[in-house]
Amino acid sequence: DQQVKQNSPSLSVQEGRISILNCDYTNSMFDYFLWYKKYPAEGPTFLISISSIKDKNEDGRFTVFLNKSAKHLSLHIVPSQPGDSAVYFCAASAGRGSTLGRLYFGRGTQLTVWP
Amino acid sequence: DSGVTQTPKHLITATGQRVTLRCSPRSGDLSVYWYQQSLDQGLQFLIQYYNGEERAKGNILERFSAQQFPDLHSELNLSSLELGDSALYFCASSGVAGGGQNIQYFGAGTRLSVL
Numbered sequence: 107d108q109q110v111k112q113n114s115p116s117l118s119v120q121e122g123r124i125s126i127l128n129c130d131y132t133n134s135m136f137d138y139f140l141w142y143k144k145y146p147a148e149g150p151t152f153l154i155s156i157s158s159i160k161d162k163n164e165d166g167r168f169t170v171f172l173n174k175s176a177k178h179l180s181l182h183i184v185p186s187q188p189g190d191s192a193v194y195f196c197a198a199s200a201g202r203g204s205t206l207g208r209l210y211f212g213r214g215t216q217l218t219v220w221p
Numbered sequence: 222d223s224g225v226t227q228t229p230k231h232l233i234t235a236t237g238q239r240v241t242l243r244c245s246p247r248s249g250d251l252s253v254y255w256y257q258q259s260l261d262q263g264l265q266f267l268i269q270y271y272n273g274e275e276r277a278k279g280n281i282l283e284r285f286s287a288q289q290f291p292d293l294h295s296e297l298n299l300s301s302l303e304l305g306d307s308a309l310y311f312c313a314s315s316g317v318a319g320g321g322q323n324i325q326y327f328g329a330g331t332r333l334s335v336l
Contacts, residue, residue: 110263140324149223149311149327150264152318195263206315206323208254208277211263 109133110198112212121221125183129196129212132177136198140209141170141181144193153194154181186219193217224248227312227328235336239300242331246293246314252276253295254325255287258309270295302335309333 111130119125129139137158142150156163156170156179163170169182183190193216197209224247234240246253251272256264266279270289281287284302289295299306309332313325 108263112263115261138323140322142327147329149225149227149313149329151223152322152324152326155322155324197264206252206325208266208269208279209256209264209325210266211256213261213263 108213109136110196110210110212112194112196112215114215115213116216116218118218118220119186121188121219122185125181125186125190125217125219127181127183127194127196127215127217129179129181130177131179131198131210133198133200133210134177135200136210138199138206139170139172139179140197140199141168142195142197143190144195144214150195183217186217188219188221191217191219223326223328225312225314225326225328227310227331229331230329231332231334233334233336234302236302236304238302238335239298240302240333242297242299242310242312242333244295244297244312244328246295246312247316247326250314250316250326251293252315253289253293254313254315255281255295255297256311256313258311258330259305260308264311267297299333304335307333307335 140155141153193214196212226245255267267281269277
């Protein structure tokens with residue numbers, strides 16, 4: 107049962123343009139969401155997170171938007187750079203306390219940024 | 222470098238065999254998580270330990286077991302291996318990122334090939 111879904115396996119964007127990666131979830135208990143980036147032969151690297159009490163979080167070129175009513179979040183990268191080419195995973199957690207619980211991951215979206 | 226160390230990086234073995242994957246969390250992190258990533262799949266949670274005690278369990282097969290030792294390193298034992306166990310196995314530990322977010326830091330993974 108896939109509780110976090112990334113329906114686009116791949117996305118191709120020109121350098122300098124905006125990349126928008128989407129993620130949907132089904133479990134209304136999720137209250138914390140994270141995006142990870144993964145290069146080949148490396149582990150996932152944390153990018154940005156958002157708590158369910160917010161609808162937007164920004165960090166440099168990366169912005170995450172959360173729409174709780176639609177159970178949807180998106181990651182915007184602007185401007186996109188060739189070094190952003192990687193697999194992006196959306197992840198969610200429920201009942202976050204002082205220790206982060208298990209993460210539920212989507213299947214990932216391969217972003218390719220071409221010059 | 223996430224600070225999470227996994228060994229070995231690659232493991233090739235035969236069906237029916239048993240292997241042990243090792244993980245050293247970031248210094249000071251008490252929680253260790255194990256995830257499995259099969260081909261074109263997202264990361265699937267296996268098990269979490271906190272300060273030596275099992276904290277949460279996911280879809281971990283009975284042939285798999287894990288433990289966390291007093292020095293906080295963890296081992297994932299996979300026995301009676303089958304072809305379908307071929308996957309990337311990631312270990313993570315949880316901590317606070319620079320921006321104050323509670324996140325999981327991932328190791329580079331162990332690629333297991335069962336022939």
